[in-house]
Each structure stands twice: as C-alpha cells, then as structure tokens.
Amino acid sequence: MSSNKIRWSSWLPLVPALALLAGILLVPLGKTFVRSVSNPDLTLANYEHLFTDGVTMTVLGRTALTAATVTIAALLLGYPYAYLMTRVSARTRGILLVVVLIPFWTSVMARNFAWIIILQDGGPVQSAFEAVGIDDVVLYGTTAGVTIAMTQVMLPFMVLPLFSTLGAIDRKLLLAARGLGSSPTAAFWKVFWPLSRGGVMAGVMLVFTLSLGFYVTPALLGSPQQSLVAQLLAQRTTLLLDFAAAGALGMVVLVITLVLVVWANRVGGTVSAIGVVATSQPKDR
Amino acid sequence: MTRQTTVEVTGSPRETKRGTEIRLEGVTKDYGLAAPAVDDISLTIEPGEFMTLLGPSGSGKTTTLNLIAGFETLTAGTISLDGADVSDVPPHRRNLGMLFQNYALFPHMTIAQNVAYPLRQRKVGKQEIARKVAEVLELVQLTGRDDTHPSKLSGGQQQRVALARAIVFEPKALLLDEPLGALDRNLRSALQTEIRRIHREVGSTFVFVTHDQEEAMNLADRIALFNNGRIEQVGTPQQLYAEPETLFTARFLGDSNVFELGQADLGGAVAWEGESWGVDPATVAAHPGVGKGSAIVVRPEDVEVAAGRDAVPVGANAVRAAVRDVEYMGSYRTLLLTIGDRGLFGRARVSALRGDYAIGDDVVVWWRPRAQRIVAA
Ligand SMILES: Nc1ncnc2c1ncn2[C@@H]1O[C@H](COP(=O)(O)OP(=O)(O)OP(=O)(O)O)[C@@H](O)[C@H]1O
Numbered sequence: 282m283s284s285n286k287i288r289w290s291s292w293l294p295l296v297p298a299l300a301l302l303a304g305i306l307l308v309p310l311g312k313t314f315v316r317s318v319s320n321p322d323l324t325l326a327n328y329e330h331l332f333t334d335g336v337t338m339t340v341l342g343r344t345a346l347t348a349a350t351v352t353i354a355a356l357l358l359g360y361p362y363a364y365l366m367t368r369v370s371a372r373t374r375g376i377l378l379v380v381v382l383i384p385f386w387t388s389v390m391a392r393n394f395a396w397i398i399i400l401q402d403g404g405p406v407q408s409a410f411e412a413v414g415i416d417d418v419v420l421y422g423t424t425a426g427v428t429i430a431m432t433q434v435m436l437p438f439m440v441l442p443l444f445s446t447l448g449a450i451d452r453k454l455l456l457a458a459r460g461l462g463s464s465p466t467a468a469f470w471k472v473f474w475p476l477s478r479g480g481v482m483a484g485v486m487l488v489f490t491l492s493l494g495f496y497v498t499p500a501l502l503g504s505p506q507q508s509l510v511a512q513l514l515a516q517r518t519t520l521l522l523d524f525a526a527a528g529a530l531g532m533v534v535l536v537i538t539l540v541l542v543v544w545a546n547r548v549g550g551t552v553s554a555i556g557v558v559a560t561s562q563p564k565d566r
Numbered sequence: 567m568t569r570q571t572t573v574e575v576t577g578s579p580r581e582t583k584r585g586t587e588i589r590l591e592g593v594t595k596d597y598g599l600a601a602p603a604v605d606d607i608s609l610t611i612e613p614g615e616f617m618t619l620l621g622p623s624g625s626g627k628t629t630t631l632n633l634i635a636g637f638e639t640l641t642a643g644t645i646s647l648d649g650a651d652v653s654d655v656p657p658h659r660r661n662l663g664m665l666f667q668n669y670a671l672f673p674h675m676t677i678a679q680n681v682a683y684p685l686r687q688r689k690v691g692k693q694e695i696a697r698k699v700a701e702v703l704e705l706v707q708l709t710g711r712d713d714t715h716p717s718k719l720s721g722g723q724q725q726r727v728a729l730a731r732a733i734v735f736e737p738k739a740l741l742l743d744e745p746l747g748a749l750d751r752n753l754r755s756a757l758q759t760e761i762r763r764i765h766r767e768v769g770s771t772f773v774f775v776t777h778d779q780e781e782a783m784n785l786a787d788r789i790a791l792f793n794n795g796r797i798e799q800v801g802t803p804q805q806l807y808a809e810p811e812t813l814f815t816a817r818f819l820g821d822s823n824v825f826e827l828g829q830a831d832l833g834g835a836v837a838w839e840g841e842s843w844g845v846d847p848a849t850v851a852a853h854p855g856v857g858k859g860s861a862i863v864v865r866p867e868d869v870e871v872a873a874g875r876d877a878v879p880v881g882a883n884a885v886r887a888a889v890r891d892v893e894y895m896g897s898y899r900t901l902l903l904t905i906g907d908r909g910l911f912g913r914a915r916v917s918a919l920r921g922d923y924a925i926g927d928d929v930v931v932w933w934r935p936r937a938q939r940i941v942a943a
C-alpha cells in the first residue's frame with residue numbers, strides 16, 4: 282500500500298516533462314505514422330515503395346555506412362584523447378576540453394563553409410597531398426569529405442561520455458593488475474577497457490544515431506548523387522511534398538535507431554544517456 | 567570436516583616454501599620537492615618476517631612500498647629480492663602480492679574471477695585455478711560467494727577477497743599498504759588477527775604499512791619507524807617501546823614523560839630545572855646524537871607518586887609536580903601532571919588501590935634511574 286503511494290508521488294516531478302514530450306513529440310510522431318499508413322485508407326504502399334523504388338535502400342545503406350565510419354573514426358580519435366584528458370593537469374584538461382568543444386560554439390554554416398574551403402579542389406588538403414606526390418585526391422563533393430567533416434562535428438559527442446567514464450575508473454586498479462602479473466598492455470585490455478565499455482557504448486550510440494540524421498554537412502559538402510537519408514527526407518517533404526512517403530522513411534529510420542539503442546543497452550549493461558558508469562568504487566566508501 | 571581441509575591448506579607446498587629476503591640499500595626517491603620522499607634508506611627484511619613500516623603521514627612509507635613493488639622508479643640505491651637485484655625489473659615480473667587500502671578489486675569481475683586473475687596471467691591450467699581459488703577463499707574464510715560481484719560485499723569481505731587474490735599465486739612476499747585503514751575498529755582487529763594467522767600459515771614475507779602504532783605493535787615481528795623519509799629506528803615492538811633511540815621514537819610509540827636536557831654530560835648525574843638526577847649508563851641510547859642534545863624519557867607506568875620528598879627512596883630521581891586531572895581506567899588511574907617550575911605536562915599511571923589524589927594536590931613524582939631512558943632529542 283504505502284510503497285504504491287511512494288511510487289505515485291515519485292512520478293509527479295516527471296509530469297511536466299512527460300506532458301511536453303507528449304505534446305511536441307508523441308502527437309506529431311503519431312500523426313506522421315498515421316499519415317504514412319493511410320492513403321487515406323489503410324495501406325502499406327508507402328513502405329513497399331521504400332524497398333522497391335531502387336533509391337531509398339541505397340541511400341539508407343550509404344547513410345548507415347557513413348555513420349558507422351564516422352563512429353569508428355570518432356572512437357579511434359576520441360578514446361586516446363579522452364584518456365589523455367584524464368591524465369593531465371586540471372589546466373591542460375581545461376584547454377583540451379575547450380578544443381573539443383569548439384565545434385559546438387561555431388555556427389553550423391561557418392563550420393561547413395570552412396570545410397568547403399579546406400577540402401575544395403585546389404584547397405590546402407589537396408595541395409598538401411599533391412606536394413607529397415599523391416594527385417587526384419578529391420574530397421569536396423564526395424562521401425569521404427562528408428565523413429571527415431562529420432567526424433569533426435561528432436567528436437565532442439564521443440569524447441565527453443568517454444571522458445566522464447574513463448575519469449571515474451580507479452587508477453589503483455591498473456596498479457593492482459600490474460602487481461598481479463599483468464604487463465601494461467594486458468592491464469589495459471583486461472581491466473581498463475572493460476571498465477570503459479559503458480562510455481564507449483554511450484559515445485558510439487550518440488555519434489551513430491546523430492550521424493544517421495545529418496543534413497547540412499552532406500547537403501553542402503556532399504554531392505546530390507551521393508545523398509544521405511536526411512537529404513532524401515528533405516527532398517520528399519520540401520520538393521515533392523510527399524509527406525506520406527517521407528513519413529514512412531522517417532519511421533524506418535526511427536525503428537532502426539530504437540533497435541540499436543535497445544541492443545546497446547543489452548550489450549553495454551548500465552549505459553545511461555551520458556554513459557557515466559560508477560562501478561569502480563567499492564560500495565561502502 | 568572443516569578442520570580437515572584447513573590442515574590440507576597448510577600442508578600445501580606453501581609450507582615448505584620459505585619467505586623471501588627483501589634488501590633495501592641506500593634507497594632514495596626524490597620527486598624534486600624540498601626534501602626527498604625517501605632518503606637513503608637501508609633495511610633488510612628477513613625471509614618470512616612480518617615487517618611493519620610505521621610512521622606519520624607523509625613520512626615515505628607508501629613510497630617505500632611502491633619502490634619495493636616496482637610502481638615507482640628509484641632515484642638512487644638498489645632493491646634486491648633473495649639477493650637478486652630487481653631495481654630495474656617491472657612490477658609484473660617481481661612476483662609480489664600487493665594489498666591496497668581501497669581493496670582495488672576489479673568491479674567487472676566476480677569474486678572467483680578476481681582471485682583467479684593472477685593465475686590467469688600466469689597461464690595456470692583451468693582445473694588448477696579452480697582448485698587454488700577454492701583453497702585460498704577458504705583460507706580467508708569466504709566460501710560460497712564465488713559468483714558475487716565485489717560491490718555486493720562489505721568492506722571487510724572485500725579486503726578478504728583482495729587478500730586471497732594477493733596470495734593465491736604464492737608471491738615472493740606480500741606488500742600491504744594500510745589495508746585495514748577504511749574499516750571500523752572491531753573489523754580491523756578481527757582482520758589483524760586473520761592477517762597474522764594467514765602470515766603464519768603461508769610463511770611468506772609480509773611488509774605492512776600503517777600509521778597506527780597500536781596496529782604495528784599488534785602485528786609486527788619488527789617495526790621500521792619512518793620519519794621524514796628516513797628510518798628512525800628498526801626493532802621489535804618491545805625494543806622500540808622500551809629502548810627508543812630518539813625522542814621521536816619514544817613519543818611515537820606510547821605515552822612518555824619527556825625531560826629535555828639539551829647538551830648534557832651523561833657520565834654521572836644530569837641536571838633538570840635545578841634537580842640533579844642519577845644516570846644508569848645502561849639506559850643511555852647508543853644513538854650517535856645522544857649527549858649533543860638529549861632528553862630523559864620515562865613511561866607513565868614507571869613513574870611513582872609520593873606525598874612528599876621524604877617518601878622518595880634514596881637513589882631515585884624525583885621532581886615536584888601538581889595533579890592537574892585524574893583519569894579513572896578501572897584497575898588503574900592516570901594522573902595528569904604539571905611538572906617542575908615551568909609546568910611541563912606529564913602523566914603517571916598508578917594502581918587504583920593506592921591512595922586517592924585530587925585535582926590540585928602537590929605531589930612528588932619519582933622513578934629509578936634504570937627505569938628512565940636517555941635518548942637523542
Ligand atoms: N607521486 C608523487 N609525486 C610527488 N610527491 C609525492 C608523490 N607521492 C608521494 N609524494 C610525497 O612524498 C612524501 C611521502 O609520501 P608517502 O605517500 O610515501 O607518505 P606515507 O608515509 O605513505 O603517508 P600516509 O601515511 O599519509 O600514507 C610526501 O611528502 C608526499 O607528498
């Protein structure tokens with residue numbers, strides 16, 4: 282009885298947030314869904330089209346591949362970076378944090394135009410490659426260029442959860458592992474890496490799902506022939522005004538994302554949205 | 567049944583194995599601060615010995631232990647295990663067990679996996695691992711929790727697991743850095759007993775860091791007393807208590823009445839605030855500094871209290887004092903005293919059967935010259 286009471290009252294503070302979510306997320310989402318399956322009669326035609334029009338699946342595949350590449354690149358760059366952040370003085374850590382946050386503080390447009398200048402034909406990147414004898418490096422207007430720019434934008438979403446996870450790992454555990462017979466490499470793989478997995482999972486999920494929906498960067502840096510899902514969506518809503526088809530596509534992307542999140546929660550154990558795992562301290566301290 | 571298995575545990579190959587000798591020669595660690603953290607320490611820890619490194623906070627105990635473990639590099643000096651110089655050997659090849667204050671159990675592994683860790687690193691066979699893990703968990707009295715994760719255990723239980731993990735691979739020696747520091751008093755004393763028992767059964771060399779003199783006295787075969795990165799004195803707990811070489815040692819272990827003499831000729835008698843006191847040559851510390859600046863140390867239990875000078879036996883050293891306070895401790899009571907003209911703080915422990923003393927009483931305190939100790943100040 283009394284436990285029921287506590288449970289109800291403990292939900293109270295959530296009411297405003299839930300009401301807001303219902304109003305601005307669930308209702309429009311429901312409407313989108315309804316429209317995607319009505320013509321106006323109930324139909325799955327919009328969904329069938331996605332699989333048969335010969336474009337959508339290609340674009341979805343390309344988007345997933347790009348998002349995966351960005352995620353892996355961000356992890357490979359972000360993990361050592363976050364590790365370094367946990368090892369340096371507070372001052373240096375502040376500087377490293379600012380460096381990684383700069384993409385957040387620059388306007389999307391400025392950032393993308395900067396990348397255009399850097400990556401364009403005859404730009405500094407191409408010249409640099411030519412200087413060492415590698416010609417024909419075309420990045421502007423390619424998926425590779427888009428991937429590079431997206432990685433830069435996504436890096437903070439990888440570094441921040443990793444930093445909070447790696448920073449919470451008790452360094453004594455590594456000493457303990459060394460004392461118990463592990464080389465530094467073994468100590469890392471047996472102790473540090475497993476304990477950082479929550480942060481890795483959180484970072485990977487954030488970067489991957491955000492990358493799935495990227496619009497401005499592929500629109501500006503990529504080519505229309507190699508568009509990503511967000512561009513397809515925009516095209517169908519703003520140019521073709523085919524809201525039903527766009528809704529169906531949106532639903533598919535949403536389902537993919539949800540499946541991934543559920544899977545990550547299974548694999549990563551206690552992954553919270555920001556990926557803080559506080560498992561490294563004994564309970565009674 | 568349980569007895570039977572315990573006997574088997576002690577009968578395992580460990581019993582025949584003796585501990586390792588740990589020798590430190592001129593060991594120095596300088597972090598580039600004002601003074602080296604460890605300053606030219608030489609110490610030989612005998613095979614199978616229970617050595618305690620005792621000293622105040624910041625005196626270099628942990629640094630010394632980390633140097634032995636190999637977690638820190640030496641600035642100067644050498645460390646050898648059984649005569650082999652290991653100064654440049656990385657920690658994972660020194661084969662030493664280590665116990666930390668915060669247990670340092672791997673949170674992502676179960677109890678059994680934690681204990682098996684050092685064996686896995688040594689590529690021990692699966693069955694052998696299972697056997698040894700069960701054996702050592704029984705030794706620390708923690709059976710049946712194999713598949714639990716460390717966070718589900720109490721602090722005392724976690725430290726038992728850590729202990730099991732630290733001895734399961736039969737290390738050359740076990741290094742313990744304030745392993746009981748985070749535990750409450752009762753648990754602490756229970757685990758002290760446990761650690762002594764395990765030391766006896768395993769027969770390996772133990773080096774135990776603590777800043778708690780009582781703990782050191784309880785556990786140690788010998789104590790190395792640290793002060794400012796140097797070893798002040800090494801000896802059995804009894805030696806350090808009864809025959810301190812320096813004022814620091816006398817003050818760190820137990821209560822004492824201290825009479826500073828300054829530069830003194832310790833030949834016959836010494837003077838303190840107008841009193842003339844006899845000196846027993848056997849009580850003068852062998853410390854080279856004694857004489858240049860010395861102090862008389864008398865333990866409270868060696869001090870007698872009399873009503874007046876006429877009650878003091880001939881040949882005793884006496885000084886007048888006033889009773890400042892009385893602490894009742896059951897079978898005895900402790901008089902807190904102000905001694906001499908300048909009101910030096912002192913204490914005397916007297917039997918509860920002896921006469922009553924009230925606060926403010928003027929008394930004379932006395933002791934035999936052989937009960938005092940003259941140390942370097
Ligand atoms: N990594 C380090 N870098 C710089 N100075 C250090 C480092 N480790 C220890 N010190 C210094 O060395 C001195 C000895 O430290 P140590 O940890 O050995 O003391 P301790 O005797 O173990 O003290 P406690 O009882 O507080 O644990 C201290 O002054 C400490 O500040």
Ligand SMILES: [Mg+2]
Binds near residue numbers: 628629
């Ligand atoms: Mg210490």
